[in-house]
Amino acid sequence: MFKSALKISRTATVSRSLLTAQSKRAYALTPQSQALISKSVKEIDPEMYQILQSEKQRQKNSITLIPSENFTSKAVMDLLGSEMQNKYSEGYPGERYYGGNQFIDQAESLCQKRALEAFNLNPEEWGVNVQSLSGAPANLYTYSAILNVGDRIMGLDLPHGGHLSHDRFD
Known part of the structure; x- marks a missing residue:
């Protein structure tokens, strides 16, 4: 049974x-789904497109002193809006959890190579992690690389230019 x-x-x-x-x-295969895939935001959602245009103008016409909010280049925007964003790629080059990451691996390896070259570092002696997407992990990596347990560094309050990750780590 x-x-x-x-x-x-x-x-x-x-x-x-x-x-x-x-x-x-x-x-x-339906025309509606094909439209969602192939048309721009301007064609599919004019209201959202207008909001996006307003934000573009705000960024172009103002100076923001928050580093992560600086106006970025067209090349960076092209990459951030590329097909690479459709792919989940947990792990490191050559050691991903999911398949189909050969081009993600190539891109990440190129970034690692360029980072090492920018600081004149020998790849036999050094490695770099270029995956950080926000301030908190970036700060954590930096802190753990240069500090010992119990070390102190100066951190600013949020209203005075600090970051959420500027806190006490025990």
């Missing part, structure tokens, strides 16, 4: 998977 129930369960799972895949494929 257990074997037949298992067989029915496997068949039902496979059937559901096939139906799900077929319905996803059918959805992907």
Whole structure:
């Protein structure tokens, strides 16, 4: 009885998977879904596009003294909005948890190479992590690289230019 129930369960799972895949494929072929994939924000959502344009103008016409909010280059914007953002890539080059990361690995390895070159570091002696996406991990990496347990550094209050990660680490 257990074997037949298992067989029915496997068949039902496979059937559901096939139906799900077929319905996803059918959805992907509809004109509406093609429009969502191929059209720009301006075409799909003019209201959101207008908000984006307003933010662009605000950034172009003001000076923000927060480093992470500086106006970035077109090249950086192109990369941040590229197909590379569609890929989940946990881990390090050559040691990813998920497959299909060969181009992510190439890009990250290139960034590592350039970082080492920028500081004239020998790759046989040094390694670099170029994955940090926010201030907190960046500060943590920096602190752990240069401080010993119990060391003190100066950190500013948030209203005075500090960062959330400028706190006491015990």
